[in-house]
Amino acid sequence: MTGEAISSVRGVAASPPVELDYEVDLVRRAKARSQEAWTEIYERNYAKLFRYAQARVGERQTAEDLTASVFLEALKSIDSYRNRGKPLLAWLYTIARNVVNYHYRSSFRKRPPGRAADPEQVAGIQETAGGDDPGAEIDRWDLQDAVRHLTDDQREVIILHYYVGLTTPEVARVVGKHERAVYSLQTRAIQALRRRLT
């Protein structure tokens, strides 16, 4: 059964077959511990995974360390990878999410008494203001704090779309949902942000 067929059965967005075929070969070479394959996987996905980590933890240095950890974890786990019609990025994203969550749990355990209970409140999503600001009012919005209060699903979709830069169809493939469901999550997230920021 092709990846597209599997995805159709599950009712989630499917990756283009050609891309999936290419990734099947890439993974096969990665399983054989090909340096070239791992170089390609790294170069194709590093920026996206870094942006995700950066959005979650805020600090560049920590984000870079966590991103490096994602690839090392991927190398350890590649033998158990099974193609299920999703792009390789979806698998790497799952690892990234786990790595970041583990980082938070570790930070939480290590935090000295009296510090904030929620590690994400300390690191959190940092606003990197700049560029063409739509208005003075929006400039004052505490987006970092607002995004932190979204539900997990809403936050992941917002991060993948607006912080990582994936298109909505790409987000749908990565999180394994319909495009329409992703748009709905974005919609509700923006409504929640709007409520929080006014």
Place this chain on the structure above:
Amino acid sequence: MMKKSLEEVLRQSLQRLETSGGDIDAALAEHPQHAEELRPHLRVWASLSSRPKAEASQSGFAKGFSQLSSAVSREQEQGGKKLMNDLSRSGSFALKLLGSTAVVAGLALGIALFSGNAHVQLGSEAQAVPSHPCLDQVLGGLDGQPGFTLQDLIAFKIAYKTQNLDPRYDRNGDGRVGLKDVLIYLHELKLCFQTNPPPP
């Protein structure tokens, strides 16, 4: 009802802005009846969309790449060693099994060919082992006893398996008992049978 309607309108606006481009004013113009409610939401969208994307440092990228490359190399090395160990373990066992059998089979086949007896059998049927002065001369001393019997082949097989470097087995003196020694025996048998052919 109104809230649900706004959600649907906002969803349509987000989809349009992403797929067709345009700005807030264009999106609002499509839903004039919801423009007032829609505007602050689309400003949130604009704020999110206009965020500059975080970029990793070159040093961070290079450091991560170096760590990954080293890890891949380590796994290649470990994988290679494991493969060699597996091959060595299973391979040497297989070679010992096949090799010793092949050596004896080679000797037996050579004996059969040169003595004209194509029915050489190994086992308890000692009476089937051919007899010929050449066999006694070339192979007869392998088991330390004069005369060629099945025990000579078994002695060579054991010498092969244990790598007994006694000159009786390591005929070419290369430090191992192997196929080359068998070929020497067969060559000597051939020469002997040429001068002393077996009966037709």
